Amino acid sequence: MKLGLRRGTVALEPHNSEWERTAMQTIAKLRELLPDVIIDAQHIGSTAIKGISAKPIIDIVIGVADFDDILSHNDILGKNGFIFREQDIPSQYLYVCGDNEVRTHHIHAVICGSAEWNNYINMRDYLNCHKADAQAYSELKQNLAQQYPNNRIKYTDMKSSFINDILIKAQKWRKEKNRQTKI
Numbered sequence: 001m002k003l004g005l006r007r008g009t010v011a012l013e014p015h016n017s018e019w020e021r022t023a024m025q026t027i028a029k030l031r032e033l034l035p036d037v038i039i040d041a042q043h044i045g046s047t048a049i050k051g052i053s054a055k056p057i058i059d060i061v062i063g064v065a066d067f068d069d070i071l072s073h074n075d076i077l078g079k080n081g082f083i084f085r086e087q088d089i090p091s092q093y094l095y096v097c098g099d100n101e102v103r104t105h106h107i108h109a110v111i112c113g114s115a116e117w118n119n120y121i122n123m124r125d126y127l128n129c130h131k132a133d134a135q136a137y138s139e140l141k142q143n144l145a146q147q148y149p150n151n152r153i154k155y156t157d158m159k160s161s162f163i164n165d166i167l168i169k170a171q172k173w174r175k176e177k178n179r180q181t182k183i
Contacts, residue, residue, distance in 0.1 A: 052138035063112025126170035
């Protein structure tokens with residue numbers, strides 16, 4: 001299994017079932033290091049969506065009650081290969097695994113139950129249940145990877161409109177699913 005990608009580049013791999021096993025091992029390690037900090041941890045991103053192409057970087061979201069709880073553990077995380085990268089976007093902190101050139105994991109720390117948490121989980125679950133949308137996302141990613149193999153920022157920016165549309169669908173889907181389970 002190929003895992004990792006040079007920073008700033010874009011290359012996609014066909015879905016690999018080993019990504020799930022690797023994600024679960026990483027989550028177990030994080031739970032071991034942060035037993036009183038992590039409320040929940042989930043494998044997210046394209047490597048968690050069956051049947052689509054993905055950058056071979058494992059994305060994990062960890063839900064915490066308070067950012068100070070995790071930030072106070074940066075030293076122990078760093079000693080165990082989880083490198084603190086500060087806030088990559090508002091309302092979350094990023095940790096990475098790998099070396100200066102190749103990244104293998106992105107760990108997104110967010111407040112458990114927040115909009116950021118829900119977006120990660122809803123998008124993953126929605127795309128795993130809606131194969132046509134998942135395939136459309138995979139095709140978009142493949143086209144953009146061909147256009148921007150050395151410009152991950154542009155690649156990411158060009159996906160944002162599609163992702164926003166999926167997030168709206170996913171939120172409606174989750175609400176309906178939750179409503180049906182209460183009946």
